[in-house]
Amino acid sequence: MAFLALQKDGTQRAWAAEHLWPDCTPYRAAGNLRSALCHARRACATPVVETIGQSLRLAPTVRVDLHDAYRAGDEVTAGLSPPPGTENGLIEALRQDLLPEWPEDWLVIEREQWDQLRLHVLETLAQQLQATHRFVPALQVALAAVGIDPVRETAHRIVMEVHIAEGNVASAYKCYQNYKDMLERELSISPSQRMRELVEELMPR
Structure with a gap:
C-alpha cells in the first residue's frame, strides 16, 4: 500500500514487482505481488487497489496525506499563501520524514x-511570514x-534575515558564525559571497 501511495498516477505491475522484490527473479517477484494483492483484498472490505490490465493504482476513495502536502506545497512555491486555517497543518506535515523507519x-x-x-x-513560507512581520513563526x-x-545555506540565510528584520543583529551574526564554523569543520568550504555580503552589511562603518 505504501509503495502504491507514492505512485500518484499508478504503476505497471512488472515495475512494482521489480522494485518491491529486487532480489527475486521476475517470475518470483510477480508471484509475490499477486499474493500481496490477494492479501490486501481479503484484509479490506472496501477495495483499496485498482487493477486495470497491467496497471495498478490506489482506489480514488483512498486519501493519501502525502499527496495533499504535495498539492499544498506546489501552491506555496507558486507564490500562493496557504488557505486560512491550513497553515499550521501544512507546516506540521512538512516537518515529517517520509517513512523514516523503512x-x-x-x-x-x-x-x-x-x-x-x-x-x-x-523556505517560501518563512519568507511569506517575514514579509507580513510574523517573525516568530517565520523563524520557527x-x-x-x-x-x-543543516548544510543548506538558503534556510540559514532566511534565519539571519528574520533576526535582522527584528533588529537582532548580534543573533544574526551568531547564526552566520555557527554556520561558517560548521561548513569549515565538516566540508572545508566557506559560505557563499551572498551570505558574506549579508554579514558585511551588519558591520559598523
Whole structure:
C-alpha cells in the first residue's frame, strides 16, 4: 500500500514487482505481488487497489496525506499563501520524514524528492511570514528547514534575515558564525559571497 501511495498516477505491475522484490527473479517477484494483492483484498472490505490490465493504482476513495502536502506545497512555491486555517497543518506535515523507519531501497529517491519539496516550501513560507512581520513563526519555519538539511545555506540565510528584520543583529551574526564554523569543520568550504555580503552589511562603518 505504501509503495502504491507514492505512485500518484499508478504503476505497471512488472515495475512494482521489480522494485518491491529486487532480489527475486521476475517470475518470483510477480508471484509475490499477486499474493500481496490477494492479501490486501481479503484484509479490506472496501477495495483499496485498482487493477486495470497491467496497471495498478490506489482506489480514488483512498486519501493519501502525502499527496495533499504535495498539492499544498506546489501552491506555496507558486507564490500562493496557504488557505486560512491550513497553515499550521501544512507546516506540521512538512516537518515529517517520509517513512523514516523503512529501509527499502525504493524509498531513496522518493525521500529525496520529498525533502527537496518540503525545504523549498518551508523556505517560501518563512519568507511569506517575514514579509507580513510574523517573525516568530517565520523563524520557527526557517529553523525547521535547517533541521532537515543543516548544510543548506538558503534556510540559514532566511534565519539571519528574520533576526535582522527584528533588529537582532548580534543573533544574526551568531547564526552566520555557527554556520561558517560548521561548513569549515565538516566540508572545508566557506559560505557563499551572498551570505558574506549579508554579514558585511551588519558591520559598523
